[in-house]
Amino acid sequence: MTEQGVTSVTDxxxxxxxxxxxxxxxxxxxxAVDGHVVFDxxxxxxxxxxxxxxRDANLHIxxxxxxxxxxxxxxxxxxxxxxxNRMNDFIETARVEGTINYHGVDLYDPQVxxxxxxxxxxxxxxxxxxxxxxxYDNVAYGPRLAGMKKKAELDDVVEKSLRGAALWDxxxxxxxxxxxxxxxxxxxxxxxxRAIAVDPEVILxxxxxxxxxxxxxxxxxxxxQEIKSKFTIVIVTHNMQQAARVSxxxxxxxxxxxxxxxxxxxxxxxxxxxxxxxxxxxxxxTEQYVTGRFG
Amino acid sequence: MDELRRTxxxxxxxxxxxxxxxxxxxxxxxxxxxxxxxxxxxxGADYIIRGDDEIDARALDLxxxxxxxxxxxxxxxxxxxxxxxxxKMVAEVERSADLLCNICKAARRxxxxxxxxxxxxxxxxxxxxxxxxxxxxxxxxxxNDAAKAAAVDDMxxxxxxxxxxxxxxxxxxxxxGRIDLQVAVQLAVVARFYERIGDHAVNIGERxxxxxxxxxxxxxxxARFKYRTDVTGEIPRIPAASLxxxxxxxD
Numbered sequence: 001m002t003e004q005g006v007t008s009v010t011d012x013x014x015x016x017x018x019x020x021x022x023x024x025x026x027x028x029x030x031x032a033v034d035g036h037v038v039f040d041x042x043x044x045x046x047x048x049x050x051x052x053x054x055r056d057a058n059l060h061i062x063x064x065x066x067x068x069x070x071x072x073x074x075x076x077x078x079x080x081x082x083x084x085n086r087m088n089d090f091i092e093t094a095r096v097e098g099t100i101n102y103h104g105v106d107l108y109d110p111q112v113x114x115x116x117x118x119x120x121x122x123x124x125x126x127x128x129x130x131x132x133x134x135x136y137d138n139v140a141y142g143p144r145l146a147g148m149k150k151k152a153e154l155d156d157v158v159e160k161s162l163r164g165a166a167l168w169d170x171x172x173x174x175x176x177x178x179x180x181x182x183x184x185x186x187x188x189x190x191x192x193x194r195a196i197a198v199d200p201e202v203i204l205x206x207x208x209x210x211x212x213x214x215x216x217x218x219x220x221x222x223x224x225q226e227i228k229s230k231f232t233i234v235i236v237t238h239n240m241q242q243a244a245r246v247s248x249x250x251x252x253x254x255x256x257x258x259x260x261x262x263x264x265x266x267x268x269x270x271x272x273x274x275x276x277x278x279x280x281x282x283x284x285x286t287e288q289y290v291t292g293r294f295g
Numbered sequence: 296m297d298e299l300r301r302t303x304x305x306x307x308x309x310x311x312x313x314x315x316x317x318x319x320x321x322x323x324x325x326x327x328x329x330x331x332x333x334x335x336x337x338x339g340a341d342y343i344i345r346g347d348d349e350i351d352a353r354a355l356d357l358x359x360x361x362x363x364x365x366x367x368x369x370x371x372x373x374x375x376x377x378x379x380x381x382x383k384m385v386a387e388v389e390r391s392a393d394l395l396c397n398i399c400k401a402a403r404r405x406x407x408x409x410x411x412x413x414x415x416x417x418x419x420x421x422x423x424x425x426x427x428x429x430x431x432x433x434x435x436x437x438x439n440d441a442a443k444a445a446a447v448d449d450m451x452x453x454x455x456x457x458x459x460x461x462x463x464x465x466x467x468x469x470x471x472g473r474i475d476l477q478v479a480v481q482l483a484v485v486a487r488f489y490e491r492i493g494d495h496a497v498n499i500g501e502r503x504x505x506x507x508x509x510x511x512x513x514x515x516x517x518a519r520f521k522y523r524t525d526v527t528g529e530i531p532r533i534p535a536a537s538l539x540x541x542x543x544x545x546d
Contacts, residue, residue, distance in 0.1 A: 280509035292300035
C-alpha cells in the first residue's frame, strides 16, 4: 500500500486511486460490519473455452481475516482463488464474467496492471517452489525486481520477511545456501517469506500444507495466525479440519452436473463464519459435505 | 450420492441407540418404582436399586464412547451437536435412574405405613405422567423431532401441578392423623423425585432441540442479560473471562 488508506493497482496509464471502502458502502448485510471488504465478488463465472467451470459466485473477502475455500475436487475453489490475482490470465482459454472488485477497483479493468495486481496479491502454491537460488536470493528476488538495490535495504527486507515467515532462526546462519536444501516445511515458509517480501496486502494459498507433514503443517497454520494482523489470507484446502482450525470464514463450493453435457460446474453453496459452517451450517449440502455424508 | 465415512456414522448411530436403550430402562422402571412404593414391594425395590449399578456402568461406557468419537473422528455440524448432546443426555438418564432408586429407598423407609386413597391416587398419576414425559422425550430423540421435544416442556407443568396437589394432600393426611410426620416428609421428598425425573425429561427434550436446530433455552436468558448490560448498563456480577484474542488464540 502506497499510503495509508489509499491503494493503487495501476502503474501504466492513468493511476486509479481508491479510498478504502467505508462501512456505509456495504453492498449487502454481511459486509463491512466485521471489517473492510478487500474483494467484492459479484456474479463471478469462469469459463475455460466454452465450458463454464464456476457459476455465479458472490462473496466478500474481508481484511485481516483468513478465508477458507473448501469443497470436493472440481468445485472451482482453486479457479476462484486464481481469479483474485489474475493467475487465470496465463490460461489462454480462460475467461471471467461478473466482477471482482479489489478495494472498489475492477480487477479485470483493462487499465489495471496485472503484474502490480500480483505484487499486491501474492500466492503460495501447493508444492513448495523455491527458485534454484540461495535462501537470501529467493527472498530478495521480488524486492530486486521492484528496483531495490541497496544491500542494507535488501538485508533488512530479507530478515524481516524471514522473521515474518517464522524461518529466520532456522536459516540465519546459512542464507547463502540453496533454498532447495531446506525441508519441505521450511521451503514452504521460504515461499511465504518470498511472498511477503514485496509487501503484499493479500496472500492467496492454494493447499499450502498438502505436501507437508503434520508438524510442518502446524507451523504454517500457526504462522497464518501470526501474520493475519498484517495480511488478508485466502486459503484453498482439502483438509476440512484445517479450514476449521485456521479460518475466520469458510466458503463451501460444490459441483453441479449438467445432465445434457455431463460436465460439472462449480457453485458456491454457502459462505459464513467458520464456526457456523462447522457447527450449524445453513445449507443441507454443506451439512452433508462437512459431516462426510457426501463426497 | 455416495455415503462416506460409513464406519464413523455407524459408530455415531450405535452411541445414539445406546442412549435410547438406557432411557428405555428408566422409562420402564418408573411404573415399577411406583408399584414398589404403593405395594411395599421390597424385592422390587432391591431389584431397581441393584440395577442402578448397571445403568451407571453403561452410562460411563457411553460417555467414554462419546469422548472417543470426539477425539478420533472430529465430528462437526449435526454430528458434533449429537455427540455433545449425548454426553449431556446420558447424565440426565443416569441421574433419573438414581432418583428411581431414591423412590425405592423411600418406599423401604415407609414400609408398613398405610397411605390413604387420595395420596395413592396422586402417586400413581405422578408416576404415569413422569413416564409419559420420558417416553415423549426419547421418542423426539429417536425421530429427531424438535416440535415433539418442545412439547415435553409443556407436559411437565402438569407433573409440577400434581406435585403441588400431592404436598397439599400430605398436609391434609398428616393433619387428620392418618400419617405421621416421618412418613409425610418421606412422601414430600418422593414427590420431589418424580418432579425431578420430569425435569430431566425436559432437559433431554431441550438437547433434542439443540441437535435439530442448534438452539438452547439458555439463549433466551443470555439475550436478556446482553440487553441489560448493553442497553441499561447493568454491571455483570461475574468477572469477565480473559479469553485470548482471536489472533493470539493459536499460541
